[in-house]
Amino acid sequence: MRIRLVSVGRDKEFTAQGAQEYAERIQRFASLELVELAAATGPGAKDREAEQILKKRLPRGELWALDQRGSELTSEELAARLRKLRDSSLDLTLAIGGDEGPGAAVGREARFSWSLSRLTLPHRLARVVALEQIYRAFEILRGGPYHK
Numbered sequence: 835m836r837i838r839l840v841s842v843g844r845d846k847e848f849t850a851q852g853a854q855e856y857a858e859r860i861q862r863f864a865s866l867e868l869v870e871l872a873a874a875t876g877p878g879a880k881d882r883e884a885e886q887i888l889k890k891r892l893p894r895g896e897l898w899a900l901d902q903r904g905s906e907l908t909s910e911e912l913a914a915r916l917r918k919l920r921d922s923s924l925d926l927t928l929a930i931g932g933d934e935g936p937g938a939a940v941g942r943e944a945r946f947s948w949s950l951s952r953l954t955l956p957h958r959l960a961r962v963v964a965l966e967q968i969y970r971a972f973e974i975l976r977g978g979p980y981h982k
Contacts, residue, residue: 835864835916836925837968840890841961842883842932843873849958856965863972864920873932884937887929895925896945899936900960904947909981913971915946920975928964930957 837860845853853868860866869890874882891897896919907915919926928948929940935957941947950963973980 835920835923836867836892836895837864837928838867838869838890838892838925839928839930839961839964840869840871840887841930841957842871842887843958844870845958845961849962852962853965856962856969859969860965860972863969863976880931880934880937881939882937883932884939887931887936887940888943891927891929891943892925895919895927897927897929897940897943898946898948899940899944900928900930900950900964901936901941901947902949902952902954904949906949906951909967909970910974912967913974916968916971917975928968930961930964933957 857866857868871883871886871890873879874886916926929936929944931937931940936944948964950960950967955963970981
């Protein structure tokens with residue numbers, strides 16, 4: 835299984851360290867690629883960011899948009915969704931938009947819209963939380979001690 839997390843904006847040291855930590859852990863279970871896109875500015879920025887995100891999606895598998903208006907999952911529900919993809923040999927592209935969230939084109943193309951919380955999170959922190967939850971899901975599938 836391949837996972838590509840495409841996000842708009844560059845990590846600061848604070849979030850970059852957390853993202854790298856969980857990315858390394860996920861590599862034990864799946865091929866993971868982190869793609870950072872430059873944030874767009876001006877009128878239509880959100881739409882241009884969405885176009886760039888869609889250009890980076892993996893060619894087969896599912897696209898999930900991280901969006902606060904999406905569906906919340908328990909860690910076990912996330913693990914079940916990942917199991918279905920893994921067992922079907924499908925890939926996963928996770929899309930995190932910029933400060934304004936994912937553009938409409940990403941929402942239309944996404945197979946699933948995932949909300950990490952009803953709280954508003956900085957999109958760079960959302961990246962770390964998403965990676966931690968992906969790692970946790972793989973540990974649940976493995977039956978490991980991480981998820982208590």
